[in-house]
Amino acid sequence: MPVRRAAAQLLRFAWLELQSCAFAAALFAGLALAQVVPLPIARFDALLAWCVLVTLGFWVAGLETWREVLVIAGFHGLGLGLELFKVHQGSWSYPVGDAVTVVAGVPLFSGFMYAAVGSYICQAWRRFDLRVSHYPAPATTVVAVGVYANFFTHHWWVDLRVPLAVAGLLVLRRCWVHFTVGDARYRMPLALSFVLIGTFLWVAENAATFLGAWQYPGQEDVWEAVHADKLGAWALLVTMSFVLVATVKSQEGRLYHVPGPVPVQSPAGQPVG
Template identity: 55%
Template sequence: MKSTLSPSLNKGELRVGKRLEHALRQLVRFGWQQALSCVFPVVIFASLALTQFLPLPWLPRYDWLLLICLAMQVWMVRSGLETRDELKVITVFHLIGLALEMFKVHMGSWAYPEEGWTKVNGVPLYSGFMYASVASYLCQAWRRLKVDLVRFPPLWLVVPLAASIYLNFFTHHYWIDVRWWLSALVLLVFWRTWVTYEVGGKPYRMPLSLSFVLIGFFIWVAENVATFFSAWRYPNQSDGWHLVHLGKISSWLLLVIISFLIVAALKRVKGRRE
């Protein structure tokens, strides 16, 4: 005797199976778009790993890394993976990153112990591309996932906030560190802001503050990989590699916020002009 519940159960199982299959497909699509957006960072980390173990002729390792980053940047623009407008944004981040690196190395926060012809004030010029790669990811993910912002605060509030976060990286060496106050201010300013994006034509959304935390965490993971391959070295890593302190996530979180706000502000300005 057949159960009268079996047909409905089968239909329910089919619905669940279809939802799981759709969710898996969307996850794969999302991962693929993320992977395409991370081409520049992946090349940098692959170069760090290869140059750490392969013998390099003619030039020191830091100089080879700079040449690889320059060649990668040219290829991305020529191939169409990156637009000229995105290149302008990335160049700004390169300069911002170099200024921060020179100051931090001067203050002893970290060091680049290897030799190099292209080191300025103890900082190899390739290091600016590590900041630029964050901007490259943001620009490409923005374009590929059709990112939009809902209830984004006015620029007169966003620009001073981003500037204050950046300045705190310098001023906390001479004054109190206000990063937690700034983090609380970010939550307050962006409390009602959502980021929307599309995967396979289907819209999704999440709180903007949550996206900051997620990107900051993955950059911290990438930082551990970079220090493992001696991209730079913190004082507590002078006698060998150690996991980067979890407190650094807050620093990367604030850096991601600066990066995101600059990209968002430039996109808004460009959108108004168009």
């Protein structure tokens, strides 16, 4: 039955997504436990140690290759640089307490929240057998660099978030991401996947601020939901994240889609392959 088939595929998709979020799940588990379990060291120091152990554990268990670990380390470095600047600007703050692994009010653990995004993309690439078609790597890289720069420059110059989003849509207008669920191959516009992941990250951000990972100016006294305008920022951040992972996948020969001999249906009913 088509309905039963669709339901089974949806469950398979959800299960693969959950597995791909393993690093993020471990990070949130650490945040939650650190809220209720007495610790011998400061909370953010314990979280840093926990994330390092999770990263090493993923590598030892073969869940991530050494190249992917290097990409995730790159995410950590880029994220930490952004955190140092944003906290200095007063965009948000960390309740660091007496933690010692802190630089300029930013716990070193914070970079792992960006690393979790990189880990998700790496895991999803493997579990869904992701490939892209019509992917303009140079142009997308230029947009990604612009996105990262704008996170800094908009504080003293014009905010180019909307023009960068439009540029990203134009650059990726013909690009599709192909993925496998069960025995079927599907595809969707790559730009749409960035929006969907960005939405998920916004939900995760709400959970993280609720658990006290960091605080926006309006959340110091009473927690409140993160404004929906952060959705766009997260979707743009995913663009930058994807470019870094795609660079590694290109070196591994696992970036571009090769049409198969038998066309299958996309979620929208369009033939693929």
